[in-house]
Amino acid sequence: MPLFEAGTTFLDHRAVNIQGEKAKYFIGMNNADDEDDVIVAFVFNTEHRMDLYHPGCNKEKQKFVLQPKEISYLTAHTSIMLSVPEYYHLKEIINYKSIKILDKVSEILSRQIKNCLDLKNVAAKYHQIIKDSFK
Numbered sequence: 001m002p003l004f005e006a007g008t009t010f011l012d013h014r015a016v017n018i019q020g021e022k023a024k025y026f027i028g029m030n031n032a033d034d035e036d037d038v039i040v041a042f043v044f045n046t047e048h049r050m051d052l053y054h055p056g057c058n059k060e061k062q063k064f065v066l067q068p069k070e071i072s073y074l075t076a077h078t079s080i081m082l083s084v085p086e087y088y089h090l091k092e093i094i095n096y097k098s099i100k101i102l103d104k105v106s107e108i109l110s111r112q113i114k115n116c117l118d119l120k121n122v123a124a125k126y127h128q129i130i131k132d133s134f135k
Contacts, residue, residue, distance in 0.1 A: 002031035006133040007110030014098040030133040035091035047077040057116035064116045
């Protein structure tokens with residue numbers, strides 16, 4: 001069993017956006033064992049216009065929409081933004097006090113999210129580690 005498993009969610013209290021630092025939720029989409037291993041992660045975003053989307057894969061919009069309570073801490077419809085990945089090193093996730101590991105989503109949900117990914121948005125050198133994490 002890897003130290004960090006694909007489908008693990010975490011909260012980065014110091015994630016950066018255009019307005020500065022803000023706490024953001026992420027899901028990692030690959031396994032990692034060594035501190036220098038890269039984790040390909042995607043950010044969560046609350047959805048206020050659910051009339052534009054449906055739960056599950058919205059591949060044309062590059063989003064995966066989760067329903068409230070689909071992950072224990074979600075209270076509203078939330079999308080995983082699949083268009084722009086963030087890259088973390090495992091040591092950042094396990095050693096930094098600003099990052100907190102939360103839940104691991106079910107195997108089925110992890111695979112659904114992975115199948116919704118358009119790998120052209122992910123750096124080519126990380127395609128295989130994502131694929132290998134779901135064998």
